[in-house]
Amino acid sequence: MTAGLPLPAQAATTSVTEPDRFPAGRPLLIRRATVITMDRTRGILPDTDVLVVRERIKAVGSKLSAPHGTAVIEAKDALLIPGFVDTHRHMWQSVLRGMGADWTITNYLDAVGKLLPHLRPEDVYAGNYLGMVEAVADGVTTVLDWSHGSLTPAHADAAVDALMAVPGRARWAYGRFSLDFSWVTSGEVDRIREARFSSDDQLVTMQLALSAPTDSAGDAAWRYAAEHDLPVTSHVGVFGADTDPAVTRLADNGFLSPRTTLVHATTLSDESYRRIADSGAFVSLSTESEMNMGQGYPPTGAAHRFGIPISLSVDSVLGWSGDMFTNMRAALAAERGLVFLRAHERGEPVITHELRAADVLHYATLGGAEALGMADRIGSITPGKLADLVLLRQDTPSMTPVISPVGHLVFQAGRGDIDTVVVGGRVLKHQGELIGLNLPQARRLAEAARDRLRSAIGEETWQNLIDPPRP
Template sequence: MHRSRSRLGRRSFLVGAGTGLGTAGLGLGATATATARPQAPAPVPSFAPGRPILFRGATVVTGDPRLGTRQNADVLVTGATIKAVGPRLAAPSNAVVVDGRDRILMPGMIDTHRHMWQTVLRGVGAEWTIANYFRFMYEEWGPYWRPEDVYAGNYLSMVEAINSGVTTSLDWSHALYTYEHAEAAADALFDSRGRARLAFGDISAGPQKWAVDGDVDRLLRARFSSKDQLVTLQLAWDPPGDPAFPERPAWEFARDRDLMVTQHAGVWDFSTDAGISILRDNGFLLPTNTYVHAGTLTDSAYRMIADSGGNVSISAESELNAGQGYPPTGKVREHGIPVSLSMDTSVWWSSDMFSAMRATLNADRGLDHQAAHAEGKTVINNDLRTEDVLHYATQGGADALGLGSKLGSITPGKLADLVMLRADTPSMVPLTNAVHQIVFQASRAEVDTVLVNGRVLKYGGALIAPDLKRATRLAEASRDHIRDKAGAQQWAAGQEPPPYQAA
């Protein structure tokens, strides 16, 4: 099997090649101070608004191809912005200095597809396929969500994301049955203090019915007058199936307002090449479109997406468990389609982007090995690399949301959405190759400090904002409401589907 893949972002995380920002060490130096840190938790410094923050002496995985990964480097944040990256930066007089020794500083991770409203039913669908999911979440239980349940799911999902080092999440919000539901979804995202994109959707009807009925415009006026705020708006619906294209008014609405559209495409026999062709024939295969999963398209559809400039969001844990199609990293790389990663829903999974990176690598490499073995060959060198999936989880996500010039790497001038990982834990010592270890060793347990827009939301392993206790109380109440509506028998049956069956 020969593949000629474009190297989207490859090498971005490699050690910088001398750019006037000081010499970068090659690996082992960062462990020198590993035993010096006291065990007692340090008091939280006063991160008052306006005080610059200087991270001192960290291993900085910038994700910026010009800067690479730098050992014992400093990062200065002023206001919402990354001001400087380099060795021994001068601390402004009122700066808070954060000790970066035994720490990795990396760009905040970005999840481009997450059904946050479902987080109140965390864990319920662990045994599900997509068939079980459609039955329970779309048909039977989904209609029970009230505005307060959407709020609870979104707020908890943002708590989880921020705690996990996911600084931007796209809320694929397809339970916005009324304006009040939409308002609740938006309010929860704003209240979290994290960065989010509300992707307005409604599974109860085709988008030509709800996108143009006034609610989206009303919400735009009420909550989204600026494009520079932490939470922004776009649209979410699935590709057309009918060549008559009844969804045209919705697509015209999106285009007229310059709103991006994300859609589940290439999802086994639920969404096929036909949807991509219909969009192309009607002029709506736009460069701003995101195609989620995209696992079962043919080369012809991948080529159309590539030619249009669109991008793909891969949810490898979801695709492999639920059956939307095989994670298409190989195919989309062959066609040069930009990739971001996502975690889909906490009904099965979590907002753990470390899992997303690992599952993506596992799926891609496993397929290559299987294909080679089928031909009696051995894969000598792996194709997809850790730096690729780290790029997908950071800059790839920023690019997919149209925020690539502002987010996705630790680059002076970009917004300060940063994650600091502990590198002195049993899972991380000795720190030898930060990119490799972020992808295959780190977990949410290592997420020490999280900044969004220059604001510290987690420090020393503890959340400062948003409020987990409040999220828990709200989510438990919503879970109980849905459980009561479902009834004991169906609630139990929904969690334990019958044994394996295919039809």
């Protein structure tokens, strides 16, 4: 059976909704694509086939032969990329999508303070379930759930249940919206880790999401993470909080390492950036969120200058988009605009861009994989790696002609152009339709959670949160 992109000469006639189109374990051949491998030794390969056997990329090359019974996707001239990797998203907030479109960081903290006391485990499940379906649909084949809605063990279990109910790849970062770290060393982390995360090879893996303290209150929690080989992600360098003293304390205690990802990292001194760079830690930039909510100006230039490895993240669909195309463009626009502003203030032109489209595509794919310690498994189209793939259609007005594949992908493409998504060799979206993901259920759960939270805090408070008073 042959499946194909809706291209005039190569279009398949079979229905994409057939339940047996891509059965588990069946080899898959994507044929004649323009493959943006993100592999430093392979680059961009025109008119190239990618063969997937079981969960891994078996071969990348021209006119590949395939095992009997292989499902074939004809993809002549279409762009094929590794799946996006989002290194920081508060998944439970998916049930509040768009509520914070006009929020500042102050509005956000106020709203979360009002909403969290009413958050049930069922609401966390609904947010995570919808968030996972959305991620897969948008080509985000790996997403880190920065799970600070896991207020109790029951909330934590619900978060994990939802992530595991959807066949996308996720990293669950267990956290709390609190400066109380006692839950880390009390046995709760041991409990859920032993019960739910017995293998590093499963689709959903675990780490910790910890605040960065400026005193000894959090040392035991950070030490626990190091002793148990758990990566840590932490919000640092947010305007008004978690600034240089937090970085200093983490560095002085040996808590910064290549197993650490610092989110935002905006309002820091050069000395802090130097210490982050020396430690090998990563930063996760949520540029669209940072520019709209005010955590601080995105430090892309500073990270680039000091050699700090960068990844990209959505942050939250509570106010901002959930797709990585927007975040790549936001990262480029923010940094380039700042460079132009400073140069023009000096009366100088900018002759050539330092930050390129290829840089932000790296941040959104292999850079994210490196931040999660998964670059040996995902992040590039390399034989032997897990087959996490995104195929862009090429029959829409914005997708033709393609002259510069990377530039086209970053500035011309959008999530509506995603034709096919593959996670671990399993086709979860094809010809724009989800396969094996229950979007109607995700919608029902999310709308029920939204309505219950609205009722719990009262209509007046709800409306005041949506539309904060103007200055």
